[in-house]
Amino acid sequence: MIESADFLSYLTDNGYTFSTGVPCSYFRDLLIDLEKDDRFTYLPATREDEAMGIATGYFLGAGKTFLIMQNSGLANIGDALTSLTQLYKIPLLMFVSYRGLEPDRDFPEHIIMGDVTKSVLDAYQIPYWVIEEHNWKNVLDNALEIMEELSKPVCILVKKGVLSD
Amino acid sequence: MKGAEVISKLSTILNGEELIVSSNGNVSRQVYHLLQGDHIYLRGSMGLPVPIGLGLALAQPNRTVLVITGDGNFLMGLSAMTTVAHVQPENLKIIVLDNEIYATTGGQNTVSSTIDYITMIQGMGINNSRSFDMSDSDHLISEILKDTTREQGLNVLHLKVEEDTIILDNIPHHPIDIKENFVNRLL
Numbered sequence: 293m294i295e296s297a298d299f300l301s302y303l304t305d306n307g308y309t310f311s312t313g314v315p316c317s318y319f320r321d322l323l324i325d326l327e328k329d330d331r332f333t334y335l336p337a338t339r340e341d342e343a344m345g346i347a348t349g350y351f352l353g354a355g356k357t358f359l360i361m362q363n364s365g366l367a368n369i370g371d372a373l374t375s376l377t378q379l380y381k382i383p384l385l386m387f388v389s390y391r392g393l394e395p396d397r398d399f400p401e402h403i404i405m406g407d408v409t410k411s412v413l414d415a416y417q418i419p420y421w422v423i424e425e426h427n428w429k430n431v432l433d434n435a436l437e438i439m440e441e442l443s444k445p446v447c448i449l450v451k452k453g454v455l456s457d
Numbered sequence: 458m459k460g461a462e463v464i465s466k467l468s469t470i471l472n473g474e475e476l477i478v479s480s481n482g483n484v485s486r487q488v489y490h491l492l493q494g495d496h497i498y499l500r501g502s503m504g505l506p507v508p509i510g511l512g513l514a515l516a517q518p519n520r521t522v523l524v525i526t527g528d529g530n531f532l533m534g535l536s537a538m539t540t541v542a543h544v545q546p547e548n549l550k551i552i553v554l555d556n557e558i559y560a561t562t563g564g565q566n567t568v569s570s571t572i573d574y575i576t577m578i579q580g581m582g583i584n585n586s587r588s589f590d591m592s593d594s595d596h597l598i599s600e601i602l603k604d605t606t607r608e609q610g611l612n613v614l615h616l617k618v619e620e621d622t623i624i625l626d627n628i629p630h631h632p633i634d635i636k637e638n639f640v641n642r643l644l
Binding site: 310312333335336337338339341342343344345346347348349350351352353354355357371372374375376379380381382 | 476478481497499500501502503504505506507508509510511512513514515516517534536537539540544632633635636639640643
């Protein structure tokens with residue numbers, strides 16, 4: 293598991309102090325530490341597309357935002373990805389839990405989205421990476437570089453046990 | 458009074474420093490053509506002008522942020538108002554131009570006619586809200602707009618307006634240019 297302290301320090305080192313989103317249990321430990329960390333403001337949104345709207349406004353006001361959501365939320369942000377953030381070229385760092393794989397075999401509500409998560413991101417033309425404990429910094433360095441270069445949202449998929457027990 | 462007339466009247470009230478987020482369709486066209494300055498004219502993302510305004514207000518706490526939205530758009534993103542109420546950004550003002558229809562798509566009804574906006578907005582935890590029926594000529598639009606845009610603190614203005622009869626030209630800028638112009642304005 294990635295230590296929340298290391299993960300949050302990486303984000304502040306890269307200029308992130310503001311975050312919004314909708315929680316997933318895969319981010320439980322991270323969110324506990326994020327919410328009590330004075331370096332950050334985390335704003336709970338009611339929907340994932342709302343979170344993306346808040347992040348867009350924050351960017352246009354010269355701030356950086358990282359988003360947190362479950363992959364079920366990918367189904368709620370289709371319009372925000374196509375007619376807002378990609379249309380206006382808004383760079384955003386999205387952390388999306390990768391539900392519906394083997395650890396979720398007893399959670400049928402996640403299975404179909406788990407099956408199609410990568411296809412959905414491909415269809416929306418959103419670059420994505422899966423992070424693991426051993427490679428996360430290199431992956432994030434690369435993702436941030438591509439996000440800046442393309443000026444669009446990029447997605448980091450987070451499997452069970454990577455950012456929370 | 459029509460929605461475009463309200464927006465037109467705003468040009469005499471605003472001081473030029475306000476940052477405006479306008480909802481997709483007719484409202485963005487009207488804000489583009491009738492008001493000065495470079496603003497965030499949304500082309501799509503129905504339902505998101507309020508959260509975009511919220512994010513902008515948080516990033517620019519010393520500027521007044523004004524969201525101008527139609528009723529259909531406002532209702533689609535209604536839950537974002539509960540987030541706004543929770544945050545209570547002092548510099549955010551929201552104007553809902555309520556003609557009770559989806560005017561841009563041909564005048565289909567919204568469900569707005571059965572909503573008590575003030576009760577709803579107060580129930581969310583926003584104390585400062587006003588509602589006026591602009592078919593009643595007793596209401597002075599200049600005073601109403603001055604109160605909303607110049608008063609301290611979060612507030613919401615709901616105006617019942619008549620359907621616009623003139624559809625303005627499309628916004629001639631690509632959204633990438635809309636963004637660049639806005640970002641450059643803040644530099």
